[in-house]
Every structure is written in structure tokens, then in C-alpha cells.
Amino acid sequence: MREDLGVLSYSVWYVPHYPLDAMLTGTGLDFPEQRMIRASLAVDIGRNGLLNPIILWNHEPERFATYVMQGQNRMEALKILGWQTAPVIATGECEVHQKSPVSPQDIQDYFPNGNITLRSDGAIKLKDTHPPDSYTYPRGTARYRHEDYWTPRT
Numbered sequence: 656m657r658e659d660l661g662v663l664s665y666s667v668w669y670v671p672h673y674p675l676d677a678m679l680t681g682t683g684l685d686f687p688e689q690r691m692i693r694a695s696l697a698v699d700i701g702r703n704g705l706l707n708p709i710i711l712w713n714h715e716p717e718r719f720a721t722y723v724m725q726g727q728n729r730m731e732a733l734k735i736l737g738w739q740t741a742p743v744i745a746t747g748e749c750e751v752h753q754k755s756p757v758s759p760q761d762i763q764d765y766f767p768n769g770n771i772t773l774r775s776d777g778a779i780k781l782k783d784t785h786p787p788d789s790y791t792y793p794r795g796t797a798r799y800r801h802e803d804y805w806t807p808r809t
Contacts, residue, residue: 714747
């Protein structure tokens with residue numbers, strides 16, 4: 656439980672199965688090194704599961720709506736694996752039906768790798784994650800198993 660996050664000006668939700676195709680991302684992040692990182696990450700997630708959920712920024716819909724604040728590499732790796740949905744922590748309005756409210760003090764519980772902090776604009780941010788060594792991802796115990804999200808491509 657984290658007391659230092661205090662009270663947020665927006666609600667926070669845990670969504671166990673958020674559609675990947677409904678997530679928006681920035682541009683300009685598709686270059687050879689990124690593709691190698693995502694492929695290695697996909698192998699690790701396929702073997703070991705997903706460690707941290709994706710953070711969706713939705714508390715400023717006029718600026719960003721369903722924007723992947725953190726986790727674009729994870730999102731792309733999940734697409735490589737054929738996942739249709741992914742676990743997310745969403746801020747602000749959340750139109751997905753299957754969701755659970757998360758108190759600011761409990762957000763950290765969803766992230767076994769890294770620390771949740773607040774940015775200067777009030778958005779939650781994941782930092783201090785353990786970077787991979789030479790594009791391999793031997794990290795802690797994953798919470799989200801590949802078998803629970805993967806569906807065969809048709």
C-alpha cells in the first residue's frame with residue numbers, strides 16, 4: 656500500500672481484458688532496435704507471462720483518450736503473440752464493462768517490477784523497472800499468464 660500517492664483527481668481502474676485494438680499509441684517508435692526489443696519481449700511473455708499491466712491514460716480525453724501511457728513495447732509484443740486483450744490500469748473514464756476500481760494507495764500492487772510515481776502533470780508513471788540484459792527478459796514471477804489471453808489466429 657502506497658500512502659505517498661495521496662488523492663488523485665481522476666479515478667483509476669483495473670481492467671483484466673482490455674481490447675488491444677482499442678489502445679492508441681504514439682508514432683515514430685517503429686525502428687529495427689524497437690522491433691528486436693518487442694520480439695524478445697514477446698518470447699519472454701510467451702514463456703513466462705506478462706509481469707506488469709499496460710497503463711492507459713484516459714483522464715484527459717480532450718488531450719488523449721485510451722492512450723498507452725506506458726507499455727507500448729508490451730502491447731506490440733502481445734500483438735505478436737496473438738493476444739486480443741491485455742490487463743491494463745486505466746485512468747479517468749473507462750467504458751469497458753469488466754473493471755474494478757483501484758485506490759491510489761493500491762496501484763503499486765499491480766506492478767511487481769518497478770515503482771509507481773506521479774508525474775508533474777498528475778499522471779501515474781511506472782519507473783525503476785529492471786531493464787533486460789541483451790534483449791532477454793529473465794525477470795520475476797508474472798501475474799498474467801499467456802494461456803489466459805492467447806487465442807489462435809484464424
